[in-house]
Amino acid sequence: MSIAQTLLAEFEQQAPVTRRFLERLPEDKLTWKPHPKSMTAGQLALHLALVPSAVARFVQNNPAQAPEFKVPQPATVAEILKTLESSVQAVREILHGFDDAAMNELWRMESGGREVLAMPREQFLRNVMLNHWYQHRGQFCVYLRLLDIPVPSSWGPSADEKPVSMEQGEPVAV
Template sequence: MTDTASAPSLKQLALGDLDHELETTRRVLERVPEQHLDWKPHAKSFSLGQLATHLTQMPFWVTTTIRQNELDVAGAPRTEPPATTAEIMRRFDDNAAEARQALQNADESTFGDRWTLRAGDHVILSMPRLAVLRSFCLSHMIHHRGQLSVYLRLLDVPVPSIYGPTADEQ
């Protein structure tokens, strides 16, 4: 028999995951050298600035997933990449605070409700809100953070600890 009285709620678990990944992502974003925002490791790759901008937007997906039942990205305006590392950090911090607040205020009973991402009539994904938070929001952020850490390494910028020490931080 398990003691369910002390078991954390789904929201508490999700907040713990979110806080950890936001803190880790922030450490990586702090290292972005603004003199290289236009740099690309390959012609098909995002520039450093575009990748950092995308990461600053990832917490917005958490907020949107909590506060709306769907998002239609058709015709969504493109965000201009920031010109400075300070602007990258401001955008990330603002979006992270809003995401955390949205999750903190979320009604846990809606975590099983279907959430849909679409581009006009084309449904990109539709799954339970909690699955969207885990896969599309957090895992997506982790994926792009990994890309950013490779960009930093290629630019000879010390990579911070992510899930353990790096060659730069023992």
């Protein structure tokens, strides 16, 4: 299996999990935030929806220019879910375009005309497209808990539910 296929397989497992988290956000809580320095629940949810495709598009350029991130306030949960679906589709298309040589290529990010980061493209994708995504999903989990919204399971059970595979009585492949 190629590096891109391996990343895509993990992504395909985690995209529906992320969707379950985003679906829980009530429409009337889009502008809620736990602290003045925090993103709103809607902004964090939209960030979760955008991260995969934004990162996949970003690494297509080498070197890439460091972006400035400003997450807009979404108007509806439907907008967030539609953004996630577009993001998932974009990742599928973009990752298929990378062979192992491209994944192992030293990828660079520049800011203000100077290099600020250099690592294999695959490492950046794993660290930011996936790990960064999971970190923000965990953050979103806290938002849901503070709003007293049942938290979906992710890898194992949450305090509110079992993993989908356990509820359906399916064996879990590890």
